Amino acid sequence: MANRSNYKVTTRLVHGPQHSAKWDFSHHVTPPLSSSTTYRLDSAKRGARGFTEFGRLVRDVGEPPVYIYDRLDEPTRSILEGELADVEGGEACVTFASGMAAISGALGSVLVQGDEVIAHPTLYGCTHSLFENWYPKLGFGVKRVQLNDLQAVRAAITEKTRAIYFESPVNPTLELIDIGALRKLADEVNAKRKAERKVLIFIDNTFATPFGQRALSLGADVVLHSLTKNLGGFGTEVGGAVICPRWMLASLLLYRKDFGAILSSKSAWAILVYGLPTLALRLKRQQHTAKKVATWLEKQECVQRVVYPGLPSFPQKELAEKQLIDWDGDLAPGSMIFFELNSAKIDAEQFVDEIARSAYSVTLAVSLGHTKTLIELPSSMTHSSYGKPGGMAVRLSIGLESPTDIIEDLKSAMNTVTKTSTKNGARKNGATKTVKPPKPAKA
Ligand SMILES: Cc1ncc(COP(=O)(O)O)c(C=O)c1O
Structure with a gap:
């Protein structure tokens, strides 16, 4: 059988995975829309294995995962996550019920009380509200810094800084943030830090989509998406995604399991079958x-x-x-x-x-x-x-x-x-134009 990785990403998005232990791809042309809240477990041992292994499988490794309950993991959503990780060039992906659930989940799974986020002044309105209205209550600090001013960013970074957060292009101004420059700065700062205190670069890539920008290869650590937008593409599904390094996966999955904002399998299916292939x-x-x-x-x-x-x-x-x-x-x-x-x-x-x-x-x-x-x-x-x-x-x-x-x-x-x-020079609205009635049609 042909090797899928030899094909261009546009082709891979049309055809999806070639083989998966999660589905019989040899006979089905379109991936499944699975819809089962719970899964038969055969034995207590299998149930226990499912819980122990939960969060460990990043990608489809050919071994059927033990599915337990929809909120933990399920096949359609999981296939979509594999595709999104692939197109962004990331190690892992966790989807969420909305873009805002993905943003709050990605940051929430990493931040601890006292940590600080350095965020660009202009952001999508609800992200701005998350930072201004909720983070102070949760004990997370937020500094708003123009992220293309590297001197200002450097001056704002303290021992407490854990994340640099932005959109590029910025919603709505379309300003671009220099991802490579921030990577260089973060690397300098991180050289002296332990792994669990490194400054992470989070980018909301919703405007560009992976078609227009592979932010991980440009230097970001974590990519966020509102799937509600161009990745879903038809205005019918609400969803979000986090594409992240493998080490973040377990905590992100546990966060999603406990806070509960899962993407429905029906939305995952529509994004997988209609959104991605036509992106x-x-x-x-x-x-x-x-x-x-x-x-x-x-x-x-x-x-x-x-x-x-x-x-x-x-x-x-x-x-x-x-x-x-x-x-x-x-x-x-x-x-x-x-x-x-x-x-x-x-x-x-x-x-x-x-x-x-x-x-x-x-x-x-x-x-x-x-x-x-x-x-x-x-x-x-x-x-x-x-x-x-x-x-x-x-x-x-x-x-x-x-x-x-x-x-x-x-x-x-x-x-x-x-x-x-x-006539007297004052300005007024020009809605004064007389609108001619349409001519009657000739008999
Ligand atoms: C750049 C950006 N990020 C995140 C979101 C939030 O996405 P959702 O509405 O899916 O929660 C939006 C919504 O408009 C957005 O424009």
């Missing part, structure tokens, strides 16, 4: 469209600034070319666009309200990495935990629609709500 295809199409939309946005008078890693104007071009590289070696600028509107020319809330009212190809909704193009206002929605509503920033997640349709819908909403000058 590269969707991303390539989304990026093609995103580049066109971002280029168009940049030319609009009511748009102050557009950030998209595929634009010549992207401020961290060199870093993008180092970090955001797809499986074919090409730049992978991603499916997210961040832009700021000019408040003198347009009102951000009126603009997205008009999208909600009149657009077909663009939907006012949070989340991202969907087949549908989604638009939202971070300051009053996904990042409202920062307490600064009413900003002019817009986050656009490009889907699979035709680029011209997306542009037409954005254009039409902009034209409808752009502020126009009145």
Whole structure:
């Protein structure tokens, strides 16, 4: 039989594992959707073995694991975890019920009271809230430091520092964090530390996905994902994943077992069968469209600034070319666009309200990495935990629609709500345009 490891990752994601003791792959083309809360144990000895061995098997090693109870481990979820570890180039993967469960689980399984996390100032709103609202109560310290300022990071590191945490690209600004530079710094600090006190680099790779960035090979220790986004890809499943070194696995599995936020096997199956095999295809199409939309946005008078890693104007071009590289070696600028509107020319809330009212190809909704193009206002929605509503920033997640349709819908909403000058020089909303009734059809 052909050796799976000789095949490209895109092919491996379509075909999945070639053999598994967990499933009869010789006869089934599609992996199983297993759905059993509990497992027959044959004997007390087998039950005891299952509990003793729990957490030890990292990958499918050809020996059937002893399944005991769904919350501990089960075949569909476990096959997905093997695939995610493979595409990220990691030793192990543990999935969770959501991206936030994965983030809190990964950090929670490592941190002890008194430990400190150094985190980038801008993060997804719920991660910001986790750090600001919950960590002080749990006895974890959090310092917010601009992570591209290495001097500031070095100055912030103390004996208590256990984790450096960030997203790259950052949600929603698309700023990139230099992973290799942080690795170098962490290595210097860690040279004098015992294994259990080493500073670990955690990256949330949700925006780039493993298609666009293999953060472990760039220097991260732990990769986090919201599977709800592009890895799931169709907007139907909520999930999260931690890709980590082997030594973290046992504690992470015990954490998940006891805190209980497991990914359902049905969601794992959908991500495995629909999400992963189509990941590269969707991303390539989304990026093609995103580049066109971002280029168009940049030319609009009511748009102050557009950030998209595929634009010549992207401020961290060199870093993008180092970090955001797809499986074919090409730049992978991603499916997210961040832009700021000019408040003198347009009102951000009126603009997205008009999208909600009149657009077909663009939907006012949070989340991202969907087949549908989604638009939202971070300051009053996904990042409202920062307490600064009413900003002019817009986050656009490009889907699979035709680029011209997306542009037409954005254009039409902009034209409808752009502020126009009145005779006395004051500005008012241009929603005054008279809309001509459609011509009656000729008989
Ligand atoms: C970058 C990032 N990380 C994590 C999450 C949390 O994921 P979930 O909604 O699956 O908990 C999100 C959600 O939007 C996100 O954008």
